[in-house]
Amino acid sequence: MKFGVIVFPGSNCDHDAYHVISKHVGQPVSFIWHKETDLTDYDAVIIPGGFSYGDYLRAGALARFSPVMASVKQFAAEGRFVLGICNGFQILAEAGLLPGALIRNRDLHFICQHIHVRVETSDTPFTGELKRGRVLRLPVAHAEGNYVCDDATLAGLERENRIVFRYCDAAGNVTDAANPNGSRANIAGICNRERNVMGLMPHPERACEDLLGSSDGRDIFRSLTHTLAALA
Amino acid sequence: MKAKVYVTLKAGVLDPQGKAIQHSVELLGYEGIVDVRQGKYFEIALDGAANGESAREIAERMAREVLSNPVIEDYRVEIES
Numbered sequence: 400m401k402f403g404v405i406v407f408p409g410s411n412c413d414h415d416a417y418h419v420i421s422k423h424v425g426q427p428v429s430f431i432w433h434k435e436t437d438l439t440d441y442d443a444v445i446i447p448g449g450f451s452y453g454d455y456l457r458a459g460a461l462a463r464f465s466p467v468m469a470s471v472k473q474f475a476a477e478g479r480f481v482l483g484i485c486n487g488f489q490i491l492a493e494a495g496l497l498p499g500a501l502i503r504n505r506d507l508h509f510i511c512q513h514i515h516v517r518v519e520t521s522d523t524p525f526t527g528e529l530k531r532g533r534v535l536r537l538p539v540a541h542a543e544g545n546y547v548c549d550d551a552t553l554a555g556l557e558r559e560n561r562i563v564f565r566y567c568d569a570a571g572n573v574t575d576a577a578n579p580n581g582s583r584a585n586i587a588g589i590c591n592r593e594r595n596v597m598g599l600m601p602h603p604e605r606a607c608e609d610l611l612g613s614s615d616g617r618d619i620f621r622s623l624t625h626t627l628a629a630l631a
Numbered sequence: 632m633k634a635k636v637y638v639t640l641k642a643g644v645l646d647p648q649g650k651a652i653q654h655s656v657e658l659l660g661y662e663g664i665v666d667v668r669q670g671k672y673f674e675i676a677l678d679g680a681a682n683g684e685s686a687r688e689i690a691e692r693m694a695r696e697v698l699s700n701p702v703i704e705d706y707r708v709e710i711e712s
Binding site: 457 | 645647651700
């Protein structure tokens with residue numbers, strides 16, 4: 400199985416994602432410059448965190464016009480796996496691959512801290528190894544992580560079990576106090592209807608080594624690897 | 632020919648920056664401020680080939696596809712010759 404990490408001008412978590420795939424997942428991985436358009440070699444692509452195009456206009460807004468994004472849309476339509484982390488989630492939302500939008504945090508601050516999220520479903524290629532209700536400790540680092548969507552979209556996400564992670568306290572209670580950015584329904588991550596595209600604001604790739612304060616993120620990559628191995 | 636595009640948050644979408652501005656102007660002593668909403672303003676210069684009608688069409692399409700995110704924002708286009 401082969402992983403790709405897309406690199407936009409301003410991506411800055413691309414090396415973290417690459418490191419995790421090569422070292423902890425132990426699979427081949429390549430960087431994909433945003434001007435490339437051929438994704439035929441890949442089984443899964445990661446759209447990493449950062450500040451693509453300096454967050455000009457809106458976070459993720461300009462990256463979606465990069466040549467590689469048309470290929471990512473096609474890649475997703477073919478049922479292959481796309482994981483958007485932080486700025487990657489913002490890009491997927493701007494590109495219409497995931498519903499809703501990510502706006503300025505409720506308190507306007509750039510938030511950089513470890514938070515807790517609760518796994519809301521094991522029924523995705525990215526969370527198959529995670530029990531529903533499990534609490535993960537992951538870092539967030541964003542100014543625009545406040546998830547918004549209209550009532551109909553939220554109802555659809557809930558009905559179709561597409562909310563993958565919600566912000567919670569250490570005990571797993573989903574409360575307003577545990578919501579770092581004001582996201583609607585404490586949403587930290589969602590998937591598309593076909594479940595092969597997931598976006599989340601926290602950084603699992605920065606939580607794969609105990610030395611970094613948490614290794615809870617590893618199970619997300621482990622889940623994806625198991626999914627791909629089962630398909631091979 | 633110039634197109635002016637105004638992008639504003641849809642009613643009901645929280646505008647934390649607008650709220651912070653409102654709070655600040657109230658601290659400065661401004662009274663009667665009911666609400667502040669922050670938006671974006673674009674000036675787009677178009678060459679002579681674009682007449683009023685096509686300039687509007689180009690600007691509307693840019694506003695819809697690039698300058699605004701229809702999930703959270705509305706836009707308004709004005710054409711100035």
